[in-house]
Amino acid sequence: MSSFSEFNLDPRILSAIARMGYKEPTPIQEQAIPVVMQGGDVMGAAQTGTGKTAGFGLPLISKVLPSANTSMSPARHPVRALVLTPTRELADQVSDNLAKYAADTPLRVGVVYGGVDIRPQSEMLRRGVEILTATPGRLLDHLEQRATNLSQVEIVVLDEADRMLDMGFLPDISRILNHLPSKRQSLMFSATFPRLPNSRNLFCAPTPL
Ligand code: AMP
Numbered sequence: 001m002s003s004f005s006e007f008n009l010d011p012r013i014l015s016a017i018a019r020m021g022y023k024e025p026t027p028i029q030e031q032a033i034p035v036v037m038q039g040g041d042v043m044g045a046a047q048t049g050t051g052k053t054a055g056f057g058l059p060l061i062s063k064v065l066p067s068a069n070t071s072m073s074p075a076r077h078p079v080r081a082l083v084l085t086p087t088r089e090l091a092d093q094v095s096d097n098l099a100k101y102a103a104d105t106p107l108r109v110g111v112v113y114g115g116v117d118i119r120p121q122s123e124m125l126r127r128g129v130e131i132l133t134a135t136p137g138r139l140l141d142h143l144e145q146r147a148t149n150l151s152q153v154e155i156v157v158l159d160e161a162d163r164m165l166d167m168g169f170l171p172d173i174s175r176i177l178n179h180l181p182s183k184r185q186s187l188m189f190s191a192t193f194p195r196l197p198n199s200r201n202l203f204c205a206p207t208p209l
Helices: 011-019 027-037 052-067 088-101 119-127 136-144 161-166 170-177
Strands: 042-045 081-084 109-112 131-134 155-158 185-190
Touching: 011 052, 011 088, 027 042, 027 052, 027 185, 042 052, 052 081, 052 088, 052 131, 052 155, 052 185, 081 088, 081 170, 088 109, 088 131, 109 119, 109 136, 119 136, 131 136, 136 170, 161 170, 161 185
Parallel strands: 042 185, 081 131, 081 155, 109 131, 155 185
Antiparallel strands: none
């Protein structure tokens, strides 16, 4: 049985998850966290409820922490980690968790999705946010309005990738990925991997998207 202290996570992350009552990592966390910490790409077969958000969220926060700062200047808070989700409900849920995991750090965590007023989101993006969760269509609206840019993203997560494809988001996702630097870490989570019959609840590999 492993413990969170084995993953080389920042003490500010460990204090947050202790407060949340996480005692030991779930299987997907055990497998994904070390790979992401080492800079590898990950494809994870995992449904909601397996602890996948912390599986990518804890190492993601750890990776962007060296750039954290308390400056008021928006330029000092570019988007460094991007999580794409199919629905606003999932976006909210993921971002809430990321905010809790990062609560003891100066990192800014934000979320944007469609179906609500775009202006408060634009203002938040213009002030700067390091860890952004978004649904694809609304993020493209913000990119078109130049409320944010993704040129400094170091790590991108496609959460519930299978649902995003089912919902027809592939063209939007492709356009978004074109805004990202080619040198980046890519993580993909999906409830199903039809062509990987052996994957039970996780397939974890250094595979580029
Ligand atoms: P997720 O699959 O990421 O949606 O997580 C499902 C639920 O499990 C959420 O309520 C998490 O806060 C919780 N959770 C995630 N990891 C752990 C853990 N290692 N120990 C206890 N609860 C956890």
